[in-house]
Amino acid sequence: MSARNSQSNKAAARERLRVERERQAKKDRARRQLVVGVSAVAVLAAAGGIGYAVVQSNKPTQWEAAAEATTVTAPKNTSGTNGTTVVIGKSSAKKTLELYEDSRCPVCATFEQGVGSTIEKDVESGKYKIKYVGATFIDDGVPGEGSKNALSALGAALNVSPEAFLKFKAALYSADFHPEESQDKFAKDSYLLEVADAVPALKSNAEFKKNVENGTFDAWAMKMSEAFDKSGVTGTPTLKMDGKPVTAAGSDSPPMTAAEFTTAITAALKG
Numbered sequence: 001m002s003a004r005n006s007q008s009n010k011a012a013a014r015e016r017l018r019v020e021r022e023r024q025a026k027k028d029r030a031r032r033q034l035v036v037g038v039s040a041v042a043v044l045a046a047a048g049g050i051g052y053a054v055v056q057s058n059k060p061t062q063w064e065a066a067a068e069a070t071t072v073t074a075p076k077n078t079s080g081t082n083g084t085t086v087v088i089g090k091s092s093a094k095k096t097l098e099l100y101e102d103s104r105c106p107v108c109a110t111f112e113q114g115v116g117s118t119i120e121k122d123v124e125s126g127k128y129k130i131k132y133v134g135a136t137f138i139d140d141g142v143p144g145e146g147s148k149n150a151l152s153a154l155g156a157a158l159n160v161s162p163e164a165f166l167k168f169k170a171a172l173y174s175a176d177f178h179p180e181e182s183q184d185k186f187a188k189d190s191y192l193l194e195v196a197d198a199v200p201a202l203k204s205n206a207e208f209k210k211n212v213e214n215g216t217f218d219a220w221a222m223k224m225s226e227a228f229d230k231s232g233v234t235g236t237p238t239l240k241m242d243g244k245p246v247t248a249a250g251s252d253s254p255p256m257t258a259a260e261f262t263t264a265i266t267a268a269l270k271g
Contacts, residue, residue, distance in 0.1 A: 062218070063148050067226075069219035075159035082223040088162040089129030095269055097128050097246065100228060100238040102135040103150035103172055104142070106181050111237045111254060112173035115261045120166055128241075128269065132169075135236055136225040138181065146179075146186030148221055153192045155217030155224075156208050157199070164201040164208075171198045189213050241268040 074083020087096065097119070101108045123130055134154065136147035150172060157168035171177055172186070177195045179185040186192060189212050196202040196212075211217060237254050239246035246268045248255040255261040 062215070063145065063222065066148075066215070066218040067222040069222075072219045072223055073216055074220050075155040075217055077158050077162050077165070078220075083220055084224045084227045086132045086158065086165075086224075087129050088132065088166065089123045090126040093123075093126050093129045095128040095241060096131050097265070097268075098131045098133065098238075098240040100133045100135060100231065100233045100236050100240075101169075102138050102147050102236045103154070103186055104138040104144070104147045104179075104181055104184075105135075105236045106178075108237045109173040109175075109178040111256055112170060113175060114257050115255065116170050116173065118258045118261055120170070122265070123166075128265075132165075133228050133231060133233075134221070134224045135228040135233075136221070137229075142182060142184070144184035144187055146184045148218070148225070149189070150186040150192060151221040151224060152215060152217045153186075153189075153196070153212050155220050156211035157196070157202060159211060159217070160201055160205060160208055164199060167199040168196060168202060171195050174198075239264075241265075242271065244268070244271065 072082040077086070077088075079085045079087070089096075099119075101112075119130065122128060134151040136151060139145055139147040154165060154169060154172075158165040172192075172195055177198070192212055193209060196205075196208065202208050239254050245252070246255070246264050247253055248260045249263055255264045
């Protein structure tokens with residue numbers, strides 16, 4: 001091989017090596033730019049996700065929003081501020097029995113199963129009216145949402161009629177439907193509607209169903225709960241007439257049987 005050819009070959013080799021190095025350098029620069037770009041997008045996405053999570057965590061829950069609502073839709077058959085006065089019975093009845101209950105309360109369920117039908121008969125006959133005050137404190141203690149959701153559904157029943165309200169309340173507390181205190185079944189609209197099927201006035205009632213599922217009376221339920229909190233009553237069930245507790249004879253406890261209740265209510269009506 002001549003010296004000239006050797007020099008030419010070396011020069012050509014060096015040129016090929018230079019071209020290859022430049023090509024590889026371009027590829028490396030492009031790869032770095034891609035990595036940087038992807039990383040930037042990932043950082044922005046992460047920041048956006050964190051921002052969204054922060055916004056969501058600070059967003060009020062359904063019930064917090066209902067409690068803070070300035071506009072309250074009250075059911076029919078109510079009166080007073082925000083419709084939180086619920087009085088059922090004949091206008092001719094001279095006395096009013098105040099009844100404080102929480103829908104998830106197991107003692108309330110026992111009370112209603114033993115005494116509820118007697119109260120309904122007394123109210124129907126005009127012996128006295130009842131003033132219902134609903135509580136939701138069990139949701140805070142257990143915790144859950146069933147007390148609030150059931151109270152809202154009771155508002156939907158009251159919107160149908162006072163009679164539908166009483167029948168639905170009885171069904172909620174019945175042995176067939178009332179869950180254990182630790183079971184938050186009333187938090188599910190589907191379960192409340194299942195209970196309502198036991199009440200002829202509510203079964204297949206499209207307006208009632210819509211109001212339950214849409215939470216029409218959620219804000220009302222929270223205002224009612226607030227009224228309970230301000231009442232000074234600390235437990236459920238609590239019964240009062242003329243501001244005085246109605247209790248089983250010789251005790252500070254509510255009457256839990258029909259016989260105990262009749263004795264206690266007779267004395268309260270005379271007082």
